[in-house]
Amino acid sequence: MNDFPWLSVLIALPLVGALVVALLPSARETLAKQVTLGVSVVVAALALVMTSQFDTGGARFQFEEKYWWIKQFGVHWAVGVDGIALTLVVLSVILVPLVVLASWDEAGRSGGVDVPARRSAKTYFALLLGLEATMIGVFAATDVFLFYVFFEAMLIPVYFIIGYYGGAQRSYAAVKFLLYSLFGGLLMLVAVIWLYPLSAKAPSAGGVGHGTFLFSELSTMHIEPTTARWLFLGFFVAFAIKAPMVPVHTWLPDAAAQSPAGALVLVVGVLDKVGTYGMLRFCLELFPGAAKWATPVVLALAVVSIIYGAVLAIGQVDLKRLVAYTSVSHFGFIVLGIFAMTTAGQSGAALYMINHGFSTGALFLIVGFMIVRRRSARIADFGGVQKIAPVLAGTFLVAGLSGLSLPGLAPFVSEFMVFTGTFERYRVPAVIATIGIVLAAIYILWTYQRTMGGPAAEPVRAMPDLSAREKLAVAPIIAIIVAMGFFPQPVLDVINPSVKQTMVRLDRHDPAPKINVAENGARP
Incomplete structure (x- = not known):
């Protein structure tokens, strides 16, 4: 099975499924849902089988495929995954069927509480499958031009999901999302095109003048420092917008407020991880070299994102906007770990991407269930939910506690590693960033108190608890959050070899521990 084109199949299956669902008669909504769920489950099963064959002690990129696509321009259909990309692919394929289940009865409605008009459910599910294909493709691409194609293709299903299934201001939110993303994508396209003639001059090109976009070739190039800095900025701004980082984050709260909750699980849980x-x-x-040059500024922006996102989350009155701002803060932690350039920091950041995907995914699913019941996203419209819907309140509590990185839940391990890795080399940013932990406790616990505690508000008294379908959608995520909180090592075993390769490329070594010779009785 080593020669089986795993990744191409995983990309093609959702695309074929999306086409099948789109061609179904409009009256066959139930069949459209069943086909979508079936395809997403098959994709998840295949991805898990592929994962079981990944060799943590083998080559860095595995399940590789490479075929010429546009030979005149050196573009390949080149896919393959290392440990980091593999875990993100698995995150994607696990969340999609759960989103389908969670959206089963709500997909045909508008995502906004003020717009009761019914929409086409089959189109919504076809867009979800199309989004799944592009998410797998963007993490699997090992040709930089192919990566850019998937990077931009992701915008299409998200734009239509927000613009057609969103709330009262869905058009504004969809256009803002698109413009921000296209601006970042344009900068990255310039940088990608710039790489082609540089690669043609590289020694690896053999002096024949043929350029390439293959990551394996580009990562061995030596680029003149000034040029490298401009190229770095072209990529970094695009990724900072997608992440999202302060000050280019403002599209996310608007998109979150207007999007269907199920789609938000994928937008914030997976799509933003591309950044x-x-x-x-x-x-x-x-x-x-350019990354080291930019590190002080990036670390400063990461710390600002952590504090700023958390402070704004505390002041929100809308549940979806609140969770969106918490994600701005969490992405600050991830960027902090990446640019700490230590093994612990980068391993923690990679693990944080996975843990945040599940943690925020659970929060958005549960918030979506609450909004459907109350037809409102305002925090003030809830209260006393734990008395009448204890399972809903309990799952919200677990998801919320994972959002503040409570020990025993998955994000704690990754956040601790980020702090440890950052403190090894950059103590001041690490110390300042700890303020985010305190602020996280405030916005999570205060939100729980206002929505779940206290007397039950009159409109909330008839609120039903989670149905069997909703429990089935959220239970696997809660189980993963708990399991990875106690035993993250299998995931770290997959991630760590890739992090070591990155550290080698950066020519960085973890700082040696400082020993106080006086305390250890040593003599100079």
């Missing part, structure tokens, strides 16, 4: 994944994979490895 931090791109920083770790491309910014650091293609331009290591």
Whole structure:
């Protein structure tokens, strides 16, 4: 099975499924849902089988495929995954069927509480499958031009999901999302095109003048420092927008407020990880010298994102906007770990991407269940939910506690590693960033108190608890959050070899521990 084209199949299956669902008669909504769920489950099963064959002690990139696509321009259909990309692919394929289950009865409705008009459910599910294909493709691409194609293709299903299934201001939110993303994509396209003639002059080109976009070739190039800095900025701005980082984050709260909750699980849980994944994979490895040059500014922006996102989360009155701002803060932690350039920091950041995907995914699913019941996203419209819907309140509590990185839940391990790795080399940013932990406790616990505690508000008294379908959608995520909180080592075993390769490319070594010779009785 080593020659089986795993990744091409994983990309093609959702695309074929999306086409099948789109061609179904409009009256066959139930069949459209069943086909979508079936395809997403098959994709998840295949991805898990592929994962079981990944050799942590083998080559860095595995399950590789490479075929000419546009030979005249050196573009390949080249896919393959290392440990970091593999875990992000698995995150994607696990979340999609759970989103389908969670959206089963709500997909045909508008995502906004003020717009009761019914929409086409089959189109929504076809867009979800199309989004899944592009998410797998963007993490699997080992040709930089192919990566850019998937990077831009992701915008299409998200734009239509927000613009057609969103709330009252869905058009504004969809256009803002698109413009921000296209601006970043345009900068990255310029940088990608710039790489082609540089690669043609590289020694690896054999002096024949043929350029390439293959990551394996580009990562061995030596680029003149000034040029490398401009190229770094082209990639970094695009990834910072996608991540999202302050000050280019403002599209996310608007998109979150207007999007269907199910789609938000994928937008924030997976799509935004393309930004931090791109920083770790491309910014650091293609331009290591420029990455070191930019590190002080990036670390400052990461710390600002942590504090700013958390402070704004505390002041939110809308549940979806609140979770969106918490993600701005969490992405600050991830970027902090990436640019700490230590093994612990980068391993923690890569693990944080996975843990944040599940943690925020659970929060958005549960918030979506609450909004459907109350037809409102305002925190003030809830209260006393734990008395009448204890399972809903309990799952919200677990998801919320994972958001503040409570020990025993998955994000704690990754956040601790980020702090440890950053403190090894950059103590001041690490110390300042700890303020984010305190602020996280405030926005999570205060939100729980206002929505779940206290007397039950009159409109909430008839709120039903989670149905069997909703429990089935959220239970696997809660189980993963708990399991990875106690036993993250299997995931770290997959991630760590890739992090070591990145550190080699950066020519960075972990700082040696400082020993106080006086305390140890040593003599100079």
